[in-house]
Amino acid sequence: MERTYHILVVDDHAEIRDLLKRFLSQHGFTVSVAVDGNEMDKLLAHSPFDLIILDLMLPGRDGITLCKELRVGSNIPIIMLTALGEDIDRIIGLEVGADDYIAKPFNPRELLARIKSVLRRHFAIPNVTEQISAVERYHFAGWTLNAITRDLVNPDGILITLTSTEFELLLAFLTHPNVVLKREDLLKLVQGRGADVYDRAVDTLISRLRKKIEANPKAPKLIKTIWGGGYQFSCEVSHD
Structure with a gap:
């Protein structure tokens, strides 16, 4: 280091x-x-x-x-x-x-x-960001995520604090919109997790992120659960 x-x-x-x-x-x-x-x-x-x-x-x-x-x-x-x-x-x-x-x-x-x-x-900027280094900001449902500074701003212009894991999880969804991602896919995209990370841990992390970006976390419209499949970010995403 x-x-x-x-x-x-x-x-x-x-x-x-x-x-x-x-x-x-x-x-x-x-x-x-x-x-x-x-x-x-x-x-x-x-x-x-x-x-x-x-x-x-x-x-x-x-x-x-x-x-x-x-x-x-x-x-x-x-x-x-x-x-x-x-x-x-x-x-x-x-x-x-x-x-x-x-x-x-x-x-x-x-x-x-x-x-x-x-x-x-x-x-450090995560692997998924390095792969698309030209992209700085992602926009979805009135939200903006700056992939370089890791700042997440809600539709009202308020800065929302993300942990490093929450940031990487959200970035994984934003780079794969409308794609069904299985738990193992998410684990690969969210780099650096230990080998003993298990399915319920992914579900817990999803729940954490939903509480920050969903209007109603109990009835999510952005991060949808696909029964038997995984999760899908069901929202149009643009970037610049």
């Missing part, structure tokens, strides 16, 4: 904090640690961070609560640590805006790979 990324580890287990600080520092990262949400808030108030590793089970405000709070106006990448690795934990984490998740106990090298993947997605 050309630049040094600053990572914040939020975990109430001293062993995990110490392990990750040593391991990630050895791999070129600047690492700060916090034991809970209060310490996290203090660090965020004084230092910019490039990524947060957030434990699900924390004293006081848990990881889900903290993730929700962070997602109010912030698209900072978040990787959640789940104690049991159960599907429900992963889905809840994705629903509230986490970019990825990894179950405890984990191999530090796997976490390192996840971190690099999330940082690439967040700070």
Whole structure:
């Protein structure tokens, strides 16, 4: 990596904090640690961070609560640590805006790979954009997505915050309008996801995106579910 990324580890287990600080520092990262949400808030108030590793089970405000709070106006990448690795934990984490998740106990090298993947997605133009680099802005149903700056503006001119995963998912649909995309197709288009991403995770990400761009997420008109087929972006898309 050309630049040094600053990572914040939020975990109430001293062993995990110490392990990750040593391991990630050895791999070129600047690492700060916090034991809970209060310490996290203090660090965020004084230092910019490039990524947060957030434990699900924390004293006081848990990881889900903290993730929700962070997602109010912030698209900072978040990787959640789940104690049991159960599907429900992963889905809840994705629903509230986490970019990825990894179950405890984990191999530090796997976490390192996840971190690099999330940082690439967040700070670099994704593959699908590189393939159509001449296109800067996409227009659909009164919305505008700038593929270079990643700014999404709604029909009222209001800027809508997208996480890196939400941006790539929307871009995948905009570059394939009126095409039925299966879950595996979407996983290929949304680069960098871990090998254990599963169908329900895709559904959760779709649900997240619908809440941001659909007038009625429960009766979506833009991202339609094709039963037995996948999803289809059912809207005319123009670009310049």
